[in-house]
Amino acid sequence: MKKTIGIFAGMLLGMSSMAQSITIEGDLAGDLKGHNKMYLYSRTYQDSADINNGHYTFKIPYKDPMFLMLLPQYIQAERQMYVPFGVLFDKPVTYTITSDISKGMNASVVKGSEAAELLLAYGKEKSEVYGKISKALQSEFGTPWMEETDPKYAAFEKRQSALQQQYLLPLLQTLVKQHPNSYAAVYSLNDARDIATIAQQEQLFASLSKEMKATKEAQEFHQFGEGLRNSAIGKQVKDFSLPDPEGKPVKFSDLKGKYVLIDFWASWCGPCRKSFPHMREVYQQYKDKNLVFYSISIDKSKPDWLKAVAQENNPWLQSLDDKNIAGSGFAITGVPTTYLIGPDGKIMMKEVGFDESGNGEIEKKLAALLGGTVKSASKAIEKPTAAQTTKAIPMAPLQ
Structure with a gap:
């Protein structure tokens, strides 16, 4: 009987630890003009709650620390300038957030954990x-x-x-x-x-x-320093292996002997997705030459990655970075970021962001190396302007 009770107690403890959650109790003062919703989001998470008499509540399952943004519907509806406001939820406790719509969300007072x-x-x-x-x-x-x-x-x-x-x-x-x-x-x-x-x-x-x-985030930061050393121009790329959409390993060393264009991207990255139509044009121009296109996603969510891969249907190698190669191998700080690797496996060039004019430096280099021509992404543009050069979206340790 004692053994049975012990097992049952152990099961209850296990279930309670699995059922951990975060509670957010928020108060938002001011006239919301009927726009009574609060949005809670990150790059991979979306939720909303009704605001009743200035109060709203969220209850979120807790697994790991999260950094989530809060956005009142009022700000969107009234087309006010929004300065992103986020809170670090580092443990499964109740957090209180006290705000005044007239002062802006960044004047909020947050209680619940010392880290927040x-x-x-x-x-x-x-x-x-x-x-x-x-x-x-x-x-x-x-x-x-x-x-x-x-x-x-x-x-x-x-x-x-x-x-x-x-x-x-x-x-x-x-x-x-x-x-x-x-x-x-x-x-x-x-x-x-x-x-x-x-x-x-x-x-x-x-x-x-x-x-x-x-912690995972600290380890990835530590690996970033290694990536800074590894990603210098002229450095030999250290071999790595990442899974393709079917789960089969793509080994970088198997690509040696060819030029390799590595494109770091993410499903949530607008400029990355915007760059793909032109990348497909460049791919068609060089697909029969000594060049391999290889897109590596930094997505934390595999389902989101797989969905984006299916939507884009790009005809070249795809992998999910489940080993932080972006950090330890290439010191990526934002996406899109592109590397051109030589047939000897050494880094030749790096380009951050997306030049929608088609006049990116790597594209010019490909034309010189492989005898092609630089193609404009839309109509012919002689010189790119700042408006045509899209900066990379910064990465965050908590997505």
């Missing part, structure tokens, strides 16, 4: 820092933002990076040093990918607690 509160506080400090950086750039260049086609862009970008090192990096380093065992520190490491040196990234990772170092 820390990340919001860090976000507000970052906003102040970005204000300082913009003011400095405005003073030096006459503008806080500049098109890549501007002759001064190289100097502008260099100065911007220096200012980020001066103001933003110390903020991140302080957060990680003071809260090494917080998921807020792990999530914020994503900021370092563009502003910190490899040595600084390694020091940030080393500052984390043993528990936080073991």
Whole structure:
């Protein structure tokens, strides 16, 4: 009998751990003019709740930490400017979110976990820092933002990076040093990918607690440093194997001896999907030459990837990056990003974003190497403009 009770108790404990959930209790003050819905979303998640007398509730199954965005229907309906507002849900507890529609969602007060509160506080400090950086750039260049086609862009970008090192990096380093065992520190490491040196990234990772170092997101950040070394022009690509839509392995070394165009993309990436019609034109031009097209998706959701693959029906190799090759092998910070690999397996070129004019540098290189012509993605355009060059969408550790 005791054994039976023990087994039953064990089953109940197992069921309770499997049934963990997050509860969000929200209060939104102000006149919503009848637009009484709150949307909760990420790149791979969508939900909504009714707002009754200024109150709304979400109940979400919990498996791993999530970073989810909140958007009141009122903002969409009234066509107000929306500054994205997200909350880190790092444990299965009840979170309270108190907001006022007249002050904007970013003025919300969030309670429930220390990590959620820390990340919001860090976000507000970052906003102040970005204000300082913009003011400095405005003073030096006459503008806080500049098109890549501007002759001064190289100097502008260099100065911007220096200012980020001066103001933003110390903020991140302080957060990680003071809260090494917080998921807020792990999530914020994503900021370092563009502003910190490899040595600084390694020091940030080393500052984390043993528990936080073991998280998937921290491991992927650590691998990113390895990717920076591995993805330099002229580097030999380390062999890797990823599954195709049928689950069969695609081994990179099997492609050696040919030029390989690796396209990193995602189902949720609009510019990636927009680039495919022109990529199909380029593919048709070179499909009988010594060139292999290979699309690698960074999707976290396999069903979403498979659905997009079926919709696009691209006639070349497809794989899902289930081993973080994007980070450890190529240091991808946004999609679309394209690499051209030589027949010897060495990296020749890298292109971030999508040039819809058809005048991308890799496309020009293919024409020179394989005797083709650069094809415009639509009508003939002599010179690409900033409006025709689409920047990559940044990746996030929590999708």
